[in-house]
Amino acid sequence: MEISIRQEKPEDIAAVFKLNVAAFPQDGEAKLVDALRRNSEVFIPELSLVAVSGNTVVGHILFTMIKIIAADGKEFESLALAPMAVSPEFQKQGIGGLLIQAGLQKAKASGFTSVIVLGHEHYYPKFGFEPTEKWQIKAPFDVPAAVFMGIELEDQALQNKSGTVQYPKEFEAV
Numbered sequence: 001m002e003i004s005i006r007q008e009k010p011e012d013i014a015a016v017f018k019l020n021v022a023a024f025p026q027d028g029e030a031k032l033v034d035a036l037r038r039n040s041e042v043f044i045p046e047l048s049l050v051a052v053s054g055n056t057v058v059g060h061i062l063f064t065m066i067k068i069i070a071a072d073g074k075e076f077e078s079l080a081l082a083p084m085a086v087s088p089e090f091q092k093q094g095i096g097g098l099l100i101q102a103g104l105q106k107a108k109a110s111g112f113t114s115v116i117v118l119g120h121e122h123y124y125p126k127f128g129f130e131p132t133e134k135w136q137i138k139a140p141f142d143v144p145a146a147v148f149m150g151i152e153l154e155d156q157a158l159q160n161k162s163g164t165v166q167y168p169k170e171f172e173a174v
Contacts, residue, residue: 007048022085060099
């Protein structure tokens with residue numbers, strides 16, 4: 001099976017919605033992707049990627065703008081990786097990993113220096129993610145430290161950037 005990763009196109013939107021509905025137990029993530037696309041302050045078209053097999057969208061990953069707010073009010077820019085979905089019948093075949101690697105490369109090439117993810121503590125570290133407590137970066141909600149992770153796309157990108165992550169308002173609906 002050949003998988004290609006490319007930027008999402010307008011004609012992929014319905015397939016991405018269906019994919020997220022199939023991959024998650026509720027439609028919150030699918031609605032989140034649609035809502036984030038409408039927010040031009042946080043949506044970066046180049047960082048909405050799809051995995052395609054033939055002409056079928058089998059995976060999707062989205063990176064959007066977030067802020068890390070320091071105790072003194074200083075703001076630092078970062079990206080959120082959320083959500084990522086793979087069609088149930090294509091899971092456990094490495095497609096998620098391909099999406100993560102392609103997304104991180106594209107984010108770095110686009111000038112971004114870090115990414116934050118709330119995700120599986122045994123999956124994301126394979127790609128270099130580490131608990132954000134390393135940099136004294138906190139989630140805006142109560143989650144175990146092991147599942148709130150970050151990665152530096154440039155050396156020392158998160159050094160001296162402690163604070164609390166501020167997600168776009170669209171995440172509040174999930």
